[in-house]
Amino acid sequence: MDETGGVIRLIPRKAKTLSTSFEQDLLALLPRLRRFAVGLCGNSADGDDLCQMSLERALANQTKWLEGTRLDSWMYRVMRNIWIDQVRAATRRRETFVHEDAGQSVGGDGAQEHTVELSMVDRAMQRLPEDQREAVLLVMVEGYAYKEAAEIVGCPVGTLNSRLVRGRDALLELLGEAE
Template identity: 50%
Template sequence: MPSINTDIAALLPRLRRFARTITYHREDADDLVQIAVERALSRSAQWEAGTRLDSWLFRIMKNAWIDEVRARMRRDRIFAPEEAGEHVGDEGAQAQQQRMAIQKAVSLLSDEHRIVVALVLVDGMPYKEAAEVLDIPMGTLTSRLGRARAALQELLSDTARTAR
């Protein structure tokens, strides 16, 4: 029977992807994953065997990010991460530009919309499970996701119009 440590280690790629989506900064994402894993390991007795470990960890991470945002009282913004310029001039430049436009659009969403997008669209979590992670009714999740999709579509169409 695998230990909780092994199970948490197996979830690290998903945790990091979720963190990158809600923080949109690599360093903040790494810090958030570390905080969440530390909290989970120090409070492993609180996890109920037989329940979904990934949902428990996503909830810890979401709460840690809310705590961090509240503590900062300001946002540090960058135009594009340093690694975004790695592929300028090669054949993948257009794909890179599209990816950057999507990342920028996601970063402009409200926190609650970005979290829903991260869980459902990026991580592929089922609606019911995402609603449980966020501790909200299913209807609230679907309406937030619908509004987030509409906002993304609007932001991306604005980006396409200004790029012409």
């Protein structure tokens, strides 16, 4: 009973559902965002963290997204900005005791051939300069048009095209497939 003598009724709360198209659209983008994040970071653990931070920031700043614009481009830019901040912070506090390639030969060699090839591509991608890696990921992996990718990165189309060509050529050379 409440203070007026009336009966208090407990109304069960409904489970929280995705209420807005913004949240539903974010959910639909999740596989692409994760793939881009893993590509930027070079491993799935850091990529998952980057993806989560990007989603958190997007939900917190949902009002800054302009209805009618491309949510995917906006999210890639959010993710890219977080990644750049992380790289800068890591560079300032990095102190390496053992080269990261030292652990590459640990373990059995029972992996399948395609897993080995993908691992080689991942390592080669990580050796590309950041600007070239971004261009390759956005155009060749994510399938963005040059103009869209240039908008995401924030550079002229010609600059993105140059980065893409240099990145693709360097990637082929690193993989031993250059002509």
